[in-house]
Structures are given as structure tokens and as C-alpha cells.
Amino acid sequence: MPVPDDLVRAQENAVVEMVQVGPLAQELADRFAAAGHRLYLVGGSVRDALLGRPSHDLDFTTDARPEAIQAVLEGWAEAVWDTGIAFGTVGAVRHGSTVEITTFRADDYDGVSRNPVVAFGDSIVDDLVRRDFTVNAMAVELTAAPHRFVDPHGGLAALATGTLDTPATPQQSFSDDPLRMLRAARFVSQLGFEPAPRVVEAITAMAEQLDRITRERVQVELTKLVMGAHPRRGIELMVDTGMADRVLPEVPAMRLAIDEHMQHKDVYTHSLVVLEQAIERETDGPDLVLRLAALLHDVGKPDTRRKESDGRVSFHHHEVVGAKLVRRRLRELRYPKVVVDEVAQLVFLHLRFHGYSSGEWTDSAVRRYVTDAGPLLERLHKLVRSDCTTRNRRRAAALQRTYDSLEERIVELREREELDAIRPDLDGNEIMRLLAIPPGPQVGKAYKHLLAVRMERGPLTREQAEAELRAWAAEHLS
Known part of the structure; x- marks a missing residue:
């Protein structure tokens, strides 16, 4: 009518x-x-x-x-x-x-x-x-x-x-400009829209045409998607249609790996949940580095998946492999160096907490955790807490309590020491003066030794630091 x-x-x-x-x-x-x-x-x-x-x-x-x-x-x-x-x-x-x-x-x-x-x-x-x-x-x-x-x-x-459709046919629209396919995923994330069936069908058939688009333009759309209100929906559209295979192949690759808890979920689904939980912990608006780290923290698992003799699946050193994969992919997508470095470092560190177990870390281990995280510490806190997706409430509560204990240890050490600015007890000028050596690699080696001692033993007195330096010099400079 x-x-x-x-x-x-x-x-x-x-x-x-x-x-x-x-x-x-x-x-x-x-x-x-x-x-x-x-x-x-x-x-x-x-x-x-x-x-x-x-x-x-x-x-x-x-x-x-x-x-x-x-x-x-x-x-x-x-x-x-x-x-x-x-x-x-x-x-x-x-x-x-x-x-x-x-x-x-x-x-x-x-x-x-x-x-x-x-x-x-x-x-x-x-x-x-x-x-x-x-x-x-x-x-x-x-x-x-x-x-x-x-x-x-x-x-x-x-x-x-809330429907996403094209004025012309999707095939004509995406052939004219393949970036529109990625933009569809971005609007799904930003606006919560649902793509029309014909749009999904066309993207699935034409996803390889994204190869015509420069990496810089792809990165802009991917960033807007990740920073949207519903990034999981956008990522799922990319994976389901094959776009992610052209843009971020490490993400769909995670569908092949069952997680180490042997639950009925794959690493891909786990990573999407971690992304959502990380977003819930944001305090100052969308955080690109945290979101990328949450999405990509387990990308090293497919390459490190091993079946152990007891039948369990392990992913030993997946954080090391994952950090390398993340660094390579984000560079290829032309992300700024600071974003590449920070996301890769969070991926590298996200498992470190699990060595804390029941709180048996020494003060030295806590210092290293803080120092290695540096300005990323608050993001690392959020990422590690978000990485708990177990359905076992008792286990989840235990993990959160253990991390509470680690954070309390960090606060206590901060009150006693300047954790966020740990330096050796002697600087480069003092090292050169005490050892009577000119600027050069030996000064750097001495500095690194004193920093390691500082991390292990905490603050030294002036006399202890000088004695440690002379002992090192007697062994390495004689």
C-alpha cells in the first residue's frame, strides 16, 4: 500500500x-x-x-x-x-x-x-x-x-x-572501493549495526580485493574499529568474511588452538572475551594499546601448541613468539613505533604474573616486574586481570586475590623505594671517577652490573655500592 x-x-x-x-x-x-x-x-x-x-x-x-x-x-x-x-x-x-x-x-x-x-x-x-x-x-x-x-x-x-546496506549493489560498491568492506566492519563496531545479508555475501566473495588498499589506509580503518563501542562485533565480521585473513591473519589463526584449560572454547573466542573485559577496565576512554594487546596477547599460541605426554595441550613461550608476531604485524600495518613497542611489550609480559603463584616472589622479582613494565604497568594490571576467563568461579577468585597480593606488594615497595625510577646507586660519572676510566663500553657494562645488583638487593649504601663496583672491576678490568 x-x-x-x-x-x-x-x-x-x-x-x-x-x-x-x-x-x-x-x-x-x-x-x-x-x-x-x-x-x-x-x-x-x-x-x-x-x-x-x-x-x-x-x-x-x-x-x-x-x-x-x-x-x-x-x-x-x-x-x-x-x-x-x-x-x-x-x-x-x-x-x-x-x-x-x-x-x-x-x-x-x-x-x-x-x-x-x-x-x-x-x-x-x-x-x-x-x-x-x-x-x-x-x-x-x-x-x-x-x-x-x-x-x-x-x-x-x-x-x-540498524542495518548496514549499500545504495548500489554491494559488488559494485566494493569493486569501486574495496576499503568500504573494512569500513563496514568499522561501522559495525562504532554504531552496533548489522550488515545486510547481501553485504556479508559480497564481502566474503571479494575480501581478497583488500590487497589493493595501502596498509596506511587499512590501519586507519582498523584503528577506528578497535576503538569503537563494539569492537568484538567488527572483529567477528572481519574473521567470518575472510577480511581478517588479508589484514590481521594472526587473529583467525587462533581459531585452531584449544586453550590450555581444555575447555570448550578456542583461543580466538578467549581473546575476544579478554578484549571485552579489558574495555570494561578502561578508566580514561578507549585505549588503543590496551585493546590491541588484549586482542593479540595469545597470537603466539598456534605456533607453540604442543600435546604433552599426559594429553594436555601446552603453549610454552607463546608470549615470546607472540610479541615477535605482534611487532611484525603492527609494523606492516604502519602503526607508530610507540604503539608497536608498547603492544609488543604488553604481550611479552602478560604471562609474567603467573610465576607469582602463591606470592613467593622476592622483592627483587617484584622490582623487575615493575621495572620491565615501566609506564605500561597500569595497562599490564588491566590486561592480566582481563586475561582470566575461566568459568570456574573459585579459580577466578583465587587468581584475582593473588593479583591483589602482587599489587599490594608493589605499593609497599613503592613506599620504601622509588620503584618507578630505579637507577644504580652510582651514575656513569661516578663510575668513571672511581675506576679512573674514560667514557666507553666498560662504563656501560659497569652500569648494567650495578643496576642488576640494585634490582636484586634493593638500595645500597654509598660504601656498599663502591665496594660492589670495585669487586666487579677487579674481575672484569684487570
Whole structure:
């Protein structure tokens, strides 16, 4: 049964009322109207407004060509940049707000790269059909009075049902730009949407086309996915469709390894639970390093899986192997060095606590735990606690109590010593003066020896430190 026109208009008017257009956007629209052009708020700006999500940047589309856009912005914007002008995009800043305005597009793609052969269009409807998903293919015409809602592909209905679908066929959309497949997983994570069956089918058939995308662009989407509200859902979509095999193959590889407790779960599922539990322990918003470490902490298990004589499965030294795999993969994805180093170090250290057992660690072992973790200690606390996924409540409670004991030991030692800044009791200058040696490798070796003594025995008096240094020198410098 067709919907009456007056009801359609009422629904559109209600949507327009939901999209609060600020004075800056209306001011810009008035300038375009005065120049004889149309201006539309479009894409994520409209989607987020309808979802009640904050949107800091504003995206617009227009029938004006790039040169005409620049003319409209002249004298209004505080800054204008044209780095995207070849693709029809002009950016500007006014009163601290960033806007991007793009001429209607009607591009063609070569099917090899993700770079389009740019062609400008004349229709908002034709422009919207080339966008990635229907929830991003809605627009509000600001140069109309009253404002007009434009939704030719059912984006509002998809938004209401939480469905992720494409304006064109998924095959055409993903062939044009394979990155859209990874973006689908990102939106599943960020917005909690469910991909339409035809979208899942197309991604599964076309996942290998992600190889056309640069690692830098893949990393950006993966990071947004991991930092989303529902990263487990996004990761599961990547694994189930084969995208993870092209982007993060160590994750689906974990499905092959049953965990050491021989419970009915694989390491992959365990890692997803650890990720969720780590997120619950975040205190200052999403933490990329903690989330990546939680997801990847057991990636060394498939390569270290062994069946012991008693029938149990072991994964000896999987933390060492895992840290190497993590470092290699994150480098390949072009993550910043600090992220690579910190995630790899957390993976390397995540099993160290299990040597604590019933609390028999010496003060020296506690010092090493703190020193090796360094500024990652609080994240390590969260990761280790999150790594407990046993269904045995008694065992889980015992593990948490044991870690409580370790944290209490750390606090006690911190009160007695400067744990977070452990240094040898003599610095390099004092070593050179006491041993009468010039700068060089011998000074470094002496420094490392004194640091090891400091870790083992705690703070030394001045006399003890000098005696230790002279004893070492007598053995190694004579």
C-alpha cells in the first residue's frame, strides 16, 4: 500500500527538525544560495545528527564546481585549503569549525586501484548513489526554504533498524572501493549495526580485493574499529568474511588452538572475551594499546601448541613468539613505533604474573616486574586481570586475590623505594671517577652490573655500592 504524499512530507519535516542546523551551516548555505547554487548537509553529518551523536566536522555537497566553491568561501572562511580540489573537495575553517564542501560526483573506477576517474555530476540523487552505505547517503538541502530531506536509498529506514546496506549493489560498491568492506566492519563496531545479508555475501566473495588498499589506509580503518563501542562485533565480521585473513591473519589463526584449560572454547573466542573485559577496565576512554594487546596477547599460541605426554595441550613461550608476531604485524600495518613497542611489550609480559603463584616472589622479582613494565604497568594490571576467563568461579577468585597480593606488594615497595625510577646507586660519572676510566663500553657494562645488583638487593649504601663496583672491576678490568 503506497504511503500518502502528505504523510511522506510530514515524516521528512520531522527528520529535518531532528537535524539541528547551526548558524555557521546556515550562514554558509545563504552564501551559496546568493551565488545561485544549492548546498546540502550530507553523509555522516546527517547520520550522526539523527543518532544524536556529536559531529565535530561538517560535510557538504553542492552543484557548484570547485572554483565556484572557492569564490563563495572567499571573505567568509578564515582559512581555505584545496589539497582535495582534484577530487572536487574544498576545505575551510570558520570560528574554529572545519567544513568540507564537495561538488556532486559521478565517478568511474578502474577496478585496479581505489582511485576514481573524477567526474562531476549535476544531481544530488546521482551523487548519493555512489556513497558507501545507505545510512551515509542521506542529505538535507539547506538552500531550500524550508529545509528539504533527501533520502532516495532508504537510509532513514536502515538507520531505524540498524542495518548496514549499500545504495548500489554491494559488488559494485566494493569493486569501486574495496576499503568500504573494512569500513563496514568499522561501522559495525562504532554504531552496533548489522550488515545486510547481501553485504556479508559480497564481502566474503571479494575480501581478497583488500590487497589493493595501502596498509596506511587499512590501519586507519582498523584503528577506528578497535576503538569503537563494539569492537568484538567488527572483529567477528572481519574473521567470518575472510577480511581478517588479508589484514590481521594472526587473529583467525587462533581459531585452531584449544586453550590450555581444555575447555570448550578456542583461543580466538578467549581473546575476544579478554578484549571485552579489558574495555570494561578502561578508566580514561578507549585505549588503543590496551585493546590491541588484549586482542593479540595469545597470537603466539598456534605456533607453540604442543600435546604433552599426559594429553594436555601446552603453549610454552607463546608470549615470546607472540610479541615477535605482534611487532611484525603492527609494523606492516604502519602503526607508530610507540604503539608497536608498547603492544609488543604488553604481550611479552602478560604471562609474567603467573610465576607469582602463591606470592613467593622476592622483592627483587617484584622490582623487575615493575621495572620491565615501566609506564605500561597500569595497562599490564588491566590486561592480566582481563586475561582470566575461566568459568570456574573459585579459580577466578583465587587468581584475582593473588593479583591483589602482587599489587599490594608493589605499593609497599613503592613506599620504601622509588620503584618507578630505579637507577644504580652510582651514575656513569661516578663510575668513571672511581675506576679512573674514560667514557666507553666498560662504563656501560659497569652500569648494567650495578643496576642488576640494585634490582636484586634493593638500595645500597654509598660504601656498599663502591665496594660492589670495585669487586666487579677487579674481575672484569684487570
